[in-house]
Amino acid sequence: MMSTVLLAAQIMAATSSSTIVYADVVHPVSSPPIKNGCIVIRDGHIVKVGTAADIKPTGQEKVIRCAVATPGLVDARGTVGxxxxxxxxxxxxxxxxxxxxxxxxxxxDAFNPRERLVEWVRQFGTTTVHTGHAPGELVSGRTMICKTYGDTINEVVIVPDAMIACTLGESGLKSQDKSPGNRSKSMAMLRQRLIEAQEYARKHAAVTDSDDKDEPEDFPKRNLQLEALASALNGDMPLLIHAHRTHDIMNALRLAKEFDIKIVIDGGSEAYRVMDEIKEAGVPVIVHPQLIRMYGEMENASFTTAAKLADAGIPIAMQTGYESYVPKVRVLVFEAAQAAAHGLGRERALRACTLDSARLLGVDDRVGSLEPGKDADIALWDGDPFEWTTHCVGVIVDGKQVSTVVR
Amino acid sequence: MLTSLICALLMATPSNILFTNGTVIPVTGPDIEDGHIYVENGRIMSVGPAADFAAPSNTQYQIVDLEGGMVMPGLICTHSHIGGWGGGDRSSPMQPETRILDAIDVQDPGFRRAVAGGLTTLNIMPGSGHLCSGQTVYVKLRNANTIDGRLIRLPDAQIAGGLKMANGTNPQNGPPFPGTRGKSAALVRQRLIEAQEYANQIKRAGDDMDKLPPRDLALETLAEALDGTRVIHHHTHRHDDIMTVLRLAEEFNFRLVLHHVSDGWKVAEEIAEADVPCSIIVIDSPGGKQEAIDIDFKTGKVLTEAGVSIAYHTDDWITDSRYFLRSPALGMRAGLDRETALRSVTINAAEMLDLGDRIGSLEVGKDADLVWLSGDPFSNFTKIRGTWVEGDRVFDIKESEDLLFAQGGWGAGNAERPYMCCEEHVHGGGQ
Incomplete structure (x- = not known):
């Protein structure tokens, strides 16, 4: 017993990259909060989460102290960068x-990791973002999942191709004589293209399965667009469907059923009106930012939607969304705070911007909670993160303290 | 028995109210734990500890039990765009003759959302796409179906309001709008000189009607700004644009409130020296356009420490009136003191609208504009439970329709795209 402790101490002493975070309260999120807690970090990963009394520091570790430690926040949908x-x-x-x-x-191909707004959201505790092409075109492009600290895309990226961003409803429509000019046309265009992708994938598979697959001329001519949609059809990339009004949400569900594809609803202003349908379809909702402006297709948005969906058992996550004007990016902890105050409560709101978000994005093996083996991504606070006057006092990404600014 | 008595009182004298069983935040004095406010005919009759309330004889009154919460003056927003588009059109860069009051849809649901946020007085402004986009109007959010029912009348029966001006990139555009900052300032100076001459002509005419110049609504309005009866509310972001406004104010001696002041923290001493108050916008992140890239939560603190009187504003639709208190709270996050934070949405704002003697604090003789909060005004978890304007309840969280506007939901928003101050000249688009 004695020798085991000694050995452990020697190992810790030998590892120069160890850090211990002490916090009055540690929120692992995957388990109940720990008073007088600590998080031991080694080589960029969490190796232990427990109470301060549980560990025997060697004195060689870098020590960080704060009032509250939470997992680095995971933004389930934004456009930052x-x-x-x-x-x-x-x-x-x-x-x-x-x-x-x-x-x-x-x-x-578009993300700028050195954009000042990436630094801005990081300084408010966001360590992982699901970012990419914005709502505003029927199919605007793809999204990716990355960390908020690093100099190049290669350093930050977790999932290079996460989802395909689609827009149903008013914000995806064109004016004058351009298409899609209305909802029916949006759906027809999207369905037509998915059918073409089905055909493309079928031809591809037919050649792959046949005996003479070494003949490259038999493959259908490569088409990047259809390749991408084929990835949606085979389940590799879900469609992230921006939909606010009830009928737009129902259109998204109908599309998912027709093509037997995975979708995620992005926005969902009126999702509270079709909760049974969303639940039955097994579709998660990345709820619009609390402070989207309630006009147009968002006119019926409510501060309570996150709570209502969560109460109904629908998987939700928090997002910062997209703004064409100001604020160019929203601050995730503010969005979660507002949902917390409108029925979601602190515990579920914290989960919705950490572990639930990571699960929805399929990166919960790495981020979203404070557990041994996960990336050491931690947000440090001087009080309740969901109060306006609390500060984010530090941010750790992959075990490295990347921000000490008080925000 | 008691219930029926209270009901009877309620119906008999709706405007006489005793607020009790909570903390009173008068703003101009220290908080009063277990305080009271007594209101008659829309005016505050007494404020103080609960024990000091002397029930008036022969007068019935309603009791509002604050249930341990807090009551503070109704919030005043010095810069709002609720109610729709208005002011100048695209025909010229200076249109002081236009009035926003001629364009406001008083039944816009935005007003219901505003009272749910505890707002009782707004300065409704035309936009910032002109050097001068027109006359602003100060309104009380009374229960009224017409704009006339919400106007504030000055002692001389004039309608209370200011004049909106702007510089920086928003008013710059193709002809007839200016293309540069230098041209912007030159156009404004030229027009103000014309207004000076117009005012001098009137003065010189004296009683001689024949010597009076023909009435000119534009010059008349600018002359009101020059003689100090109409405050100029000036949109400005960048430090050099702020200095330009101060330079013009010094040259023409007009009364001024600086609005937005994204770079205000860079020229705080100069603003203090000019003795000009500032109304601040708070945005979640810097930028959205070049002139706002250094916007910072610390602006309120830095200006306050320099001796500048500050307010915050919603710029609704830019920020949501229901989250107005978040703005001073985020100022506190960057070091602003609590007392100034309270003043910034009440008495300081009232003074910027020349209404400091009527609203903005809980003092005897002032209008009974108040907001009942479940807890600390700057906590994210505090709920606004009721709002009163001149003793009339305009928001009650227990009423389901009021709750709808407080939370949003089916029917609480606007179908039409709103006016968003400053948006017109930026790249972007999309939703």
């Missing part, structure tokens, strides 16, 4: 207006 602070053409890559359907556009 594709959208920049200046709001001029050179820093706005979230919407390509040339065609209504362009799933071939990849977020990794």
């Amino acid at each position: 594709l959208t920049g602070q200046y709001n001029i053409p050179h820093d706005q890559d979230m919407l390509e207006r040339s065609k209504p359907i362009q799933p071939e556009l990849r977020a990794i």
Whole structure:
């Protein structure tokens, strides 16, 4: 027994990259809060979460203290890094207006990890973002999942191709004589393209399954657009469908059923009106930012939607969404705070911007909670994260303290 | 028996109210734990500890039990766009003759959302796409179906309001709008000189009607700004644009409130020196346009420490009136003191509208505009439970329709796209 403790101490002493975070309260999220808690970090990963009394530091570790520690926050849908602070053409890559359907556009080709707004959201505790092409075109492009700290896309990326961003409803429509000009046309165009992708995938599979698959001329000519949609059809990339009004949400569910594809509802202002249908379809909802402006297709949005969906047993997550004007990015902890105060409560709201979000995005093996083996992504606070006057006092990404700014 | 008595009282004298069993935040004095406010005919008759309330004889009154919550003055927003588009059209960069009051849809649901946020007085403004986009109007959010029912009348029966001006990139556009900052300032100076001359002509005419210049609504309005009866509410973001406004104010001696002041923290001493109050916008993240990239939560603190009187504003639709208190709270997050945070949405704001003697604090003789909160005004978890304007209840969270506007939901929003101040000249689009 004695020798085991000694050995453990020696191992810790030998590892120069160890850090211990002590917090008055640690919220692992995957388990109940721990008073006088600590998180032991080694080589970028969490190795232990418990009470301060549980560990025997060697004195060699870097020590960080704070009032409250939570997992680094996981933004379930945003556009940060594709959208920049200046709001001029050179820093706005979230919407390509040339065609209504362009799933071939990849977020990794557009994300700027050094954008000041990426730093901004990081300083408020967000360590992982699901970002990419914005709502606003029928199929605007793809999304990706990345960390908020790093100099190049290669350093930050977790999932290079996460979902395909689609828009049903008013914000995906064109004016004058351009298509899609209304909802029926949106659906017809999307269905037509998915059918073409089915055919493309079928031809591809037929060649792959046949004996003479070494003959490249037998493969259908490569088509980036259809390849992307084929990935939606085979379940690799869900369709992230921006839908606010009731009929737009129902259109999304109908589409998912017809093509037997995975979808995620993005927005869902009126989701509270069709909860049975959403639940039956097994579709999660990334609820619109609490402070979206309640006009147009968002006119019936409510601060209580997150709570209502969660009460109904529908998987939800919090997002910062997309803004064409101000604020160019929203702050995830504020969005979760507002949902917390409108019926979701602190515990579920914290989960909705950490572990639930990571699960919805399929990256909960790495982020979203404070558990041994996970990436050491931690947000440090000087009080209740959901109060306006509390500060984020530090941020750790992959075990490295990347922010000490008090925000 | 008691219930029926209270009901009877309620019906008999709706405007006489005793607020009790809660903390009173008068703003101009220290908080009063276990305080009272007594209201008659829409005016505050007494404020103080609960024990000091002396029931008036021969007068019936309703009792509002604050249930341990807090009551503070109704919130005043110095910069709002609720009610729709209005002011100048695209024909010229300066249109002081236009009035926003001629364009306001008083039944816009935005007003219901505003009272749910505890707001009782707004300065409703035309936009910032002009050097001068027109006359603003100060309104009380009374229960009324017409704009006339919400106007504030000055002692001389004039309608209370200011004049909206802007500089920086928003008013810059193709002809006839200016293309540069230098041209913007030159156009404003030229027009103000014309207004000076117009006012001088009137002065010189004296009683001689024949010497009076023909009435000119635009010059008349600018002359009101020059003689100090109409405050100029000036949109401005960048530090150099702020300095330009101060330079013009010094040259023409007009009374001024600086609005937005994204870079205000960079020229705080200069603003203090000019003795000009500032109304601040709070946005979740910097930018959205070049001139706002250095916007910072610390602006309120820095200006306050320099000696500048500050207010916050919603710029509704830019920020939601129901979350108005979040703005001073985020100012506190960056070091603003609590007392100034309270003043910034009440008495300081009232003074910026020349209404400090009527509203903005809980003092005897002032209008009974108040908001009942479940707890601390700057906590995210506090709920606004009731709002009163001149003793009339305009929001009650227990009423299901009021709750709808407080939370949002089916029918609480606007079908039409609203006016969003400053949005017109930025890249972007999309939803």
